[in-house]
Amino acid sequence: MKRILVFVLSCLLVTSCTKDDDSEKDLAKELSEQQKEFVKEYKHVVVDDLNLKWKKEIKLFLDGTITTDYEDMVKNTLATFNNFFSDGMKITLVNTLAESNVHLYNGPKSEIANLWPDIYNAIGDSDVGYGSSSWFSNSAEGEKLIDSGRVWVNQNTGMPLFSHELGHVLGLGHSSQKYCGSSIMCSVPAQEFSSFDIAMMKILYHPQIKSGATFEEIESIVTKLLLSNEISF
Numbered sequence: 195m196k197r198i199l200v201f202v203l204s205c206l207l208v209t210s211c212t213k214d215d216d217s218e219k220d221l222a223k224e225l226s227e228q229q230k231e232f233v234k235e236y237k238h239v240v241v242d243d244l245n246l247k248w249k250k251e252i253k254l255f256l257d258g259t260i261t262t263d264y265e266d267m268v269k270n271t272l273a274t275f276n277n278f279f280s281d282g283m284k285i286t287l288v289n290t291l292a293e294s295n296v297h298l299y300n301g302p303k304s305e306i307a308n309l310w311p312d313i314y315n316a317i318g319d320s321d322v323g324y325g326s327s328s329w330f331s332n333s334a335e336g337e338k339l340i341d342s343g344r345v346w347v348n349q350n351t352g353m354p355l356f357s358h359e360l361g362h363v364l365g366l367g368h369s370s371q372k373y374c375g376s377s378i379m380c381s382v383p384a385q386e387f388s389s390f391d392i393a394m395m396k397i398l399y400h401p402q403i404k405s406g407a408t409f410e411e412i413e414s415i416v417t418k419l420l421l422s423n424e425i426s427f
């Protein structure tokens with residue numbers, strides 16, 4: 195009797211799994227060619243870069259050569275970033291290093307030799323900026339979450355570089371060569387966010403996207419967000 199029950203149960207499970215897979219494949223077929231291209235690029239930029247995200251407010255401290263103009267530009271750029279998040283995520287400026295979880299240093303490369311020797315050694319002569327983040331494993335919820343970051347920007351660089359490095363801190367990798375020229379996440383950042391850049395951040399910081407999830411785990415969520423036009427470009 196027990197054996198039969200187990201057999202029937204496993205059949206039901208297999209059947210329902212198969213059905214789900216089929217309907218999700220059918221759903222993906224409804225995407226436009228541009229949406230399919232986007233999903234491919236999302237996988238490259240975000241998921242292949244671990245698909246990690248923050249789950250608490252970023253508190254950014256500006257250090258080094260910070261003029262009033264630079265701080266004003268950063269405030270405007272952060273307001274733009276904050277529009278991309280719908281899961282409660284927010285980036286704010288704080289006045290001290292002690293309050294911060296992201297430390298930005300604006301200055302010549304020589305000035306970070308003592309501050310961050312690891313970053314100093316990692317950057318090449320032609321580099322003008324660097325963004326890094328670290329994560330921890332939240333055992334209670336089983337999620338890996340980003341919880342701190344460091345950014346170096348060379349002096350006299352503007353908001354495209356700032357946005358690029360902040361993009362790394364938020365969990366984005368580099369765009370593929372195909373989108374260089376239009377994406378802020380190209381290794382030579384574009385001047386403005388592309389519609390793909392914006393949609394990527396809107397998806398990563400959507401409440402339905404779990405940090406550290408695999409592509410298979412999020413593919414149907416991304417497909418549905420695109421098909422419903424909740425995320426469009």
Ligand SMILES: [Zn+2]
Binds near residue numbers: 362368380381
């Ligand atoms: Zn980069």
